[in-house]
Amino acid sequence: MTTALLETRAVTKRFGGLTAVKTLTMKVERGALYGLIGPNGAGKTTVFNLLTGVYDPTDGDMLFEGARIEGRKPHEITRLGIARTFQNIRLFPDLSVLENVMAARHLRSRQTFADAVLGTSRHHEEEREIRARSMALLELFDLQRLADETAISLPYGSQRRLEIARALATDPQLLLLDEPAAGMNPQEALDLMRVIRRLRDEFALTILLVEHNMKVVMGVCETVHVIDYGETIAIGPPAEIQKNPKVIEAYLGGA
């Protein structure tokens, strides 16, 4: 049996008396487009924060490529190959669009601190490499013409795409997208769906998506995982989820 790329086993997170995530068991296979949905306050972002090491789980195991990741620091988890975007955009405000991506590329740069201080040839080679890779990522998201703009001067939709480009600069295997379509107009959302599919197909990425825009979720995800009050209420393909009475009740309220 092959191990799933990401697996959580009965992960629970309590904040004082509030159980934000309750015995979450999730299996994300390599190459999957996995959607995590639920009404407001269901605990979706908490799941992301657990997976990326911002919070430690109260209970349960989290495995990435079969190795346990709970208790690791966020930067260690990114190094292992999990990258994320943020629900409330967190770009580096005083860096340019290109520099935002270049900064994230630091993780995979082989130059040492001494290389940089002494300005060795390895430093110059690595800087060229960082610049070239970052520019290629900007082109993928059609941001190359805005490379020298300040990141926060970009329109909202472009900032979201820049966040994805920046996450990709860390060479992840698993990409966590926290509401990537939030604040996008229908056209931008359609473009985003195309990009997400391309990332999976061309870059062999596995994508875990939290999203409120049902068009995006149902149009892109192959597996949808629904949680409500931290508890799993359904897992399955989009078509099934849409008909699931429990899901409809969670979203529209019980009769």
Add this chain to the structure above:
Amino acid sequence: MRVPTKLLATTVTIGLLVGLNYLFEHGFGDFRINAYYARILNLIGINITLAVSLNLINGLAGQFSIGHAGFMAVGGYSATFVTVYYGRAIAGLFGSSLDDAVGAAVVMLISLLTGAAAAAVAGLAVGIPSLRLRGDYLAIVTLGFSEIIRVIILNIPAVGGATGFTAAIPITNFFWIFAVAILTIVIVRNIATSTFGRVLATIRGDEIAAEAMGISTTRYKVLAFVISAALAGVAGGLSGQLFANPLNPQNLNFVRSIEIIVMIVIGGIGSITGAVFGATTLTILPEALRRLDQQFPGLRMVTYALLLILMMIFRPQGLFGRRELGWTWLRRRGPAAPAAAIK
């Protein structure tokens, strides 16, 4: 190609500094440099080192340290201590004496390296616990640290206590002051323009996002802090061994730290050329205003304060903002700007 260019630049710089140093000490023909101006120039060099090194942690990494005088004290007293108590022995090892140029140079180098190491260790000890936290903790801890250092020094008779380290042997000269200033600028510039400069910018911008991009924020904050402290220590070593300028705990209090912060704020926090400009201006300004004081006593410090206030009202981001004054900046402002923008 690159290494020979660098070697050439280094040789020319050292040659130039040695030449200027000779001019400073012996003059040229009948020409002598006014001792007062020479002294101000030397203080400018030391302040440039202090301001540019503080800029690494306060400007580039965005962490607010107000203990730079403390690191200056640790490094300065350690360096001066080495020269005073072991200087003759060290010079003797090289078959030289402190009065000889070679002996003095060797002792100076060793004392400055000792100062840098001592300040770096102090930086590590202060940085590791306080830089794990976000916000104002660093400011409080560094302020406390520099006051503790000051009080400790006050109570060590071997380094002069409250009277200051007057036993210091004046082996600092123009060459060392400006060699260190240039070295500091080069080190900080190389960090700023490399991937590590961007790392510091991510820490300044958003630590949570920086961590999510795989950057160990604590590690890089501590690294920047230690380098900054070490360079301040070297500046202290230069300052304490300058002629008639002994280290004194009274002058190494938090007012001195604030003075260095004002230098980088005036120049534009985060800008290296800004820090150089700020250090130069704030060293000259109080001296230039002395003439005013002769006519209107007391007006000097009032004018000084007023200029700082006006500066903060009309240009709160500092004179240069985050920009660097340089060829690219000048070119961008020139008529060729549109062509450069398209490219």
